Amino acid sequence: MHPFSFHAAATEQEAIAEAAAGGRYIAGGTTLVDLMREEVERPRRLIDINRLPLRDVHVQDDGLVIGALARMSDVARDPATAQVQPLIVDALVEGASPQIRNMASIGGNLLQRVRCSYFRTLDAPCNKRTPGSGCSAIGGANSGHALFGTSVHCVATHPSDLAVALVALDAVILTRGPGGARRFPVEALYRMPGETPHLEHTLEPGEMIVEIRVPHGSYARRARYLKVRDRASYEFAVVSVAVAMDIDGGIVRDVRLAAGGVGTMPWRLRGSEAVLTGRQSGRAAWRDAAERAIDGAQPLVGNHFKVELLRRTVVRALEMVGGAA
């Protein structure tokens, strides 16, 4: 670990000022400390923001409000969240071990970095870690890598389960920073690697996530996060699908779908949503939606199987929410 200095901020203004001067926020630390130990992350100054009053979780008229420093476990066991957004609870519980869920903040979860093994060690070329050094995964071991949103510079999968659910639910992020306050969709937090794989999100230097807002939707209560993996727990998704669906009289009125484990960012399946909206619910519709979901997939040597797995996972997730008939 590189040496660093440390400051626990008492107020948001103080934290933002420190960050503007080059400090790096730390909340739960479950991603940052891990990567600092590998020296993949090398902050010179850490700003501990855990004292800031950003942990509140409540429901208001226009949606669910989650403080960015609320812990995964706090949100997952919040009764109001379970009632209005069961998809979020699903994704949180599946998203990490109980210990990590007690530590990791919601904001930090959204900013967790990729699990690509070549990124997480200093001794392999990686364009994300060292721009211009090359991508080791493209010609190497890539069974865990992405089908969508990749570039010739990076193919790493975004690891967050929660982000998949939030992207599906059209959640919005509120930030504050040196440049003031901003509000934008969670989906807009992420960047695809393109020519600049080292840039993963759209936050400005010193900008802090303060809140997540999840709008109410008629689809929200019939929802499921289906995470497929080789071991039953404590593993990142091989493929996951978040689905929330409003079915009325056998007709899909509104639906939200997103996939994890397959994209360089949480992957919203808008094509599938379009296929489903207004359709008679049932297997035929689910299959069509799944077919649409794999459109444009660009498999690598090692991850071809994810295309078929994604297709099947979409069908299953839709069945779980909308019935198998």
Next chain:
Amino acid sequence: MAAGSAALGVADLPTDAAGPQTAEIELIVNGRSRRLELDTRTSLLDALREHLQLTGTKKGCNQGACGACTVLLDGRRVNSCLTLALMHDGAHITTVEGLARGDALHPVQAAFIEHDGFQCGYCTPGQIMSAVACIAEGHTGSDDEIRAWMSGNICRCGAYPGIVAAVAQAARAG
């Protein structure tokens, strides 16, 4: 990749940190106040093992991927390897050394012995701390619920059947 040059990625970044790189903190460990002067980099786990000689808490992977380092931090189970000690100035830490009351084992400890919920013993302190929290959280309604909520603690000896039985028994007794 065959042509090797080491340490790709350690660009020539400034290695100096801005400001002091040590800090003095207080941890209340197993009810006892401990003052420590620490390198800012020191994990809570290393503070316990290397500075306080509380070696009951184990380092298995140092990456949050095994659970051997589980302790209670202000009553909640956490991976002590994934957090910095100085983030917890004034916090209450409970480690496996702090469970028994004199000669009387904590019910979870006794249940682990009775059900042989361990073999080599290295994951055991983490399993036990996790079990204490799992019971307090109320996630012991069924064997499968225990399995799910104890899955953040890997046991390579495969003592899972005994662990589940021990947690179930301690939950019933508690």
Next chain:
Amino acid sequence: MIDPSIGLPLPRVDGRAKVTGAAQYAAEFNQPNQVYAVVVNSTVGLGRIAAIDAAAATGMPGVVAILSHLNAPRLPYHEHRAFVDPAIGERLHVLQDDQVRFFGHPVAVVIAETLDQAEHAAAAMRISYAAETPVVRLDAPGAVMIVPDAARKPSGRTIADGVRGDPDAAFAQATHQIDATYDIAREHHNPMEPHATVALWDGDHLTLWSKSQFVVNEAIEIAAVFGVPAEQVLVICPFIGGAFGAALRTWSHVTLAALAARHVGRPVKLVLSRRQMFYAVGHRPRTVQRVALAAAPDGRLAAIIHEGTAETSRYEQYIDALTTASAFLYACPNVRTTYRLVPLDSSTPTFMRGPGEASGIVALECAMDELAVALAMDPIELRLRNEPTVNEQNGLPFSSRSMRACYALGAARFGWERRDPRPRSMHDGRLLIGWGMAAATYPSSRAPANARARILADGTAEVETAASDMGPGTYTSMTQVAADALELAPADVRIRIGRSDFPPTPPHGGSMTMASVGSAVQAACLAARALAGGTNYRDIIARRGGEPIVAAASSARGDEQRRFSMNAFGAVFAEVAVDPDLCTVRVRRAVGAYGAGRIINPRLARSQCTGGMVGGIGMALMEQTVVDTRDGRPVNASMADYLVPVNLDVGSLDALFVDEDDPYVNPLGAKGIGEIAIVGMAPAIANAVFHATGQRVRDFPIRIEALLST
């Protein structure tokens, strides 16, 4: 008169120490004035070190010293080879030259005042290489198959070419044939405790608190490396946080710790990181095995051909008994077993739980299942029809063989008679249910061992022996053995193990600790009791003026190995649930029935066997070390990425023991269970997966990916 304790399910005598955190593992013996060492590993898979720039690291705060081949002293590396070391080749020498033999080869060690300082400085080492392209897969172009030199003799545990009858002709003529190839991935032991050594020199005496399954040999090995008399090296290891074979050999990091400590003149603690656990502390070699079986319509085997190939390193020929069991597990007049190695630019593999058999029996028992399907015969029935009366490989009678009883007991407990033999015929809702079984065996061996018993004035006794306890419960089972021999209550016996200056013992592995050390402990205790001339020890010792009664004894095998084929046998049954769409596999329940001689402690034995079954779940469904084909890098070198079973992966497991009285195997009649516990589980699961799905996956592990694409 005190009731015998052997056979009683006593709780572990070291249980309290382990549940309170008092049990101390190697890295926990912090020494005053200690510094920390961190190993630097090569970042290429083959070649030479071209240059080392330690300037940045050297100038960092807290750095005490940096050692590489440029400044490390030349070490004597005297000849020493224990039987845990390969018979052919030479152990890895560290910091002696510029050669890089595999990815992660130790090339330097950094010593600093604190762990954080040492880790940071190690990361700042700039080392450049003249890299060459390594051969890292046994099926890669350039990989060359060899006959293992130590297996050229036609006898012994591992035979390169064994044949009886005319297997090829018999195979060609038979009505029913199976010919299949099974590929099992490289696995790493991944014990929870990383390898660790604390080294302290006092003059030319060295003390090592070091993770070891073989403290006696670790002392001798390090003495040989440094050219000091063996009695000047003391190795202490009272507890081992799991090892499964990974701590049998003394690996190069122990040398580095001792070297660093000598160089800086202070105690040094060196602990491998989890990633470093994938570099040079052994692994189960990847194997590719062809099994061809032929049978008559009644199921009688006409031919068994088992051709096994395993990877090894270029500098040592690691061998194990990969194909050995195929020569005696079943009756068959025509058998050929071959065993080959492919040397690669990797570190040397080593024994991993059930070495040889765990992999070899996957191939044999999956092939038997395929044959049962081809014959439309129940898999147990097929096996029963081929149950031998003697070991047909060497003609020796079995000292005991409870295979039939294992089938019967296991099948009854599992409910096998309710199995519908048709693949894809059993369901639970949408899930496909599969029931599979496999036979298991592992040899019961024994090696010379020593122990010393001391009866004290207070009437209690202590027993010293250099043995280890990596988890099976050596402390407890030896307490029972000693208590019975001395006619004492277990509470009045203390077992002390894990020091190289205690009476020497063989390695803690190969399922022979009870057979070897237990026999020695029993002999020492019986000798002490004989010296006492009675069991009223307090009075006897009081009459001697309070002087303790001390007796040492040795135990070694007699001629039983020449008279009998001695093996544990077992039958393993597994139920899997397979999601037909998502292709996830879960083991819902499993039953293992074992004929393993006398069970010293049923509570611990059951635990050990179900633990082995969990290892089998890993082997069948999860474990694989992914190697980058370009440079040999272990890509998934972390516990998040190298998957082993977690609690939720494990359903209900049951281990049963048939009553078996084996008077020949050793004085205690215990065959050992540590290895057989894993043998058989992986093929039982694979066969269950076939039964569930109709898909025969022959590449292990059987992950989602495999079932999706077959």
